[in-house]
Amino acid sequence: MSDLSISDVLEQRRQQQYQAFMHQPMPTAEMRIADLKILKQLITQHQQQICQAIAADFGCRSASETALLEIFTSLESLNDAIKQVKRWMKPQRRHTSLWFQPAKNRLIPQPLGVVGIIVPWNYPLFLTIAPMVAALAAGNRVMVKMSENSQHLCLLLQQLFADAFSDEKICIIAEEGQTGIAFSTLAFDHLIFTGSTTTGKAVMAAAATHLVPVTLELGGKSPVILADDYDVHKALTRILGGKVYNSGQTCVAPDYLMIPEGLESELIKQSQAIMALRFSDIQHPDYTSIIDDASFSRLCDTVEDAVEQGAKVINLIPHSEPDSKQRKFPLQLVCQPTDSMTVMQREIFGPILPVVTYKTLQQALDYINARERPLALYLFSNDKAVQQQVLNQTRSGGVALNDVMLHVAQEDLPFGGVGHSGMGHYHGRDGFERLSKMRPVMYQAALSSTKYLYAPYGQIGKRLINFIINRKLSRYE
Structure with missing residues (x-):
């Protein structure tokens, strides 16, 4: 040994x-x-x-x-x-x-x-x-x-x-x-x-x-902004699909969703309808388990903390509750979250999606910019001006417009974070x-004027220096 x-x-x-x-x-x-x-x-x-x-x-x-x-x-x-x-x-x-x-x-x-x-x-x-x-x-x-x-x-x-x-x-x-x-x-x-x-x-x-x-x-808390011009059902089809990948255990998973005020009821209704068509319960073999007991318990505690502090939690998988034996956790919306809740303080890394409302797009951008820079940012909008405003006023490792997560699969796009979400690509x-x-190499030619640029400097050298930087020769005499 x-x-x-x-x-x-x-x-x-x-x-x-x-x-x-x-x-x-x-x-x-x-x-x-x-x-x-x-x-x-x-x-x-x-x-x-x-x-x-x-x-x-x-x-x-x-x-x-x-x-x-x-x-x-x-x-x-x-x-x-x-x-x-x-x-x-x-x-x-x-x-x-x-x-x-x-x-x-x-x-x-x-x-x-x-x-x-x-x-x-x-x-x-x-x-x-x-x-x-x-x-x-x-x-x-x-x-x-x-x-x-x-x-x-x-x-x-x-x-x-x-x-x-x-x-x-x-x-x-x-x-x-x-x-x-x-x-x-x-x-x-x-x-x-x-x-x-x-x-x-x-x-x-x-x-x-x-x-x-x-x-x-x-990683970090990668936000999704749903603008008021985009079809809600189409957006949720993609957002929820990405969130369920690997049961949310993805560094670029949508971490929280920002929607215009007044859209919450419609969003809940549409989300329930979409997920009901996909999973009848979490025992489906295509619904991934949480990796270990500690992570499962953390998700349970996160939801419990949100409920205790007044959030409304919507279970999107019918007839399903968290299953500690198989470590399966149903996808849940957390509506009306506050900054004091655990769900808004750290990366979730699981099938929980907080829903934050905003009055104006600028308010949404200010909310994102007040936090650490995320690994990904997602915007659903067909308005070119809105797209450009979000790109100009935010910073993140990567961006996907009108979808989530798929930018990572593009080989000709670099993948990496910024700030607390990482460095390098x-x-x-x-x-x-x-x-x-990436080694820089200079190949000097057989003939070169640099021979005049060695001390002590003769008249040719001084004139050459003067010519190069367009100053009066007297300055160097």
Whole structure:
């Protein structure tokens, strides 16, 4: 039995990957594409096992939902990188100042080395694969630390990756207690963390020990604004559909809904009708369980707190109450919430949707801007002026107009937060560049006027300086 601590074991693995990287610091496009194709084949051939493993971790997770939200999105990320990586790798031309021509400037993408990825439990496959694709496309080695709530998937991925890749290229690590803390202190060349803002702060502080650059994908309370010009039924069809994905356990899920005053009764009626057609009860196999007992209890406490403080709670799943045995929680509206309620103080991460009313659009924007910047913002309006006003006056990680969440699945749009919802972006080319050193290189020409710009400065040099900045020569004499 080894006497090494978990920190020592992890550091050994990082060192092995770094040494392997130094032996091959610039993988060719063909090598990178080959790795991405192996990864694609691994996911494609083991879809059923992946769905089963994730379902076992959740207790109940629809295979169709995993296929749509995790397998499809992972494969799209891979397909895009396979198609684009050769173009991404090409040196970029940069302008050369007139005064330094005929020199040439280029920006050369080069691999960083070893990239660490800390994966949350809510989308454990996609949030493993998406940053991994960016890292491999950029030519890096990868160490992945899985969540303690993803034990079945972690074991499966360890087995599958061991057959497909060496540990020197991709290493999948299980959470064994304190593993995450040790992992975040390693001297990675870049660290990607997806999770809560509180944990993100701790990860960033740990990474600062070695000045490791970090990408933090956090969360926050992502608002939805329903403008008075948009069809209520169409909006709710999309909003409630997104909210039910993974039972609301999504970092970009609609966290609260803002509607014009006087629309509450109509909204409740329409919401009940929409959900009645979708689920007769929460025992439906496509209705996902809450991940663990602590999270289930937190949701129960959140609703109880709202009721005690005077909110009106509407259960949108007929004949259903929270089921602690299966950890299933029915989708509920919380109407007339106040800022003192827990439901409005922290990210909900579950099937609870507060409904806030506003008198004017500006009032709604002021309400949003008084809070921390969210990971996503959603607006339902066909009015171009309203759309532009919301875009101009708010800040968020990303935006979707007239839908929710789907911007995350767009590979050519960067994904990331701002402020308390995170920092840095990945997906597509943005992920490739985030995990590359975009190295500036100047190629000096055989003949250059800079020979006149070395001290001591002769008359030619002084005149040249004067000419360059259009000042009187006497100033430099």
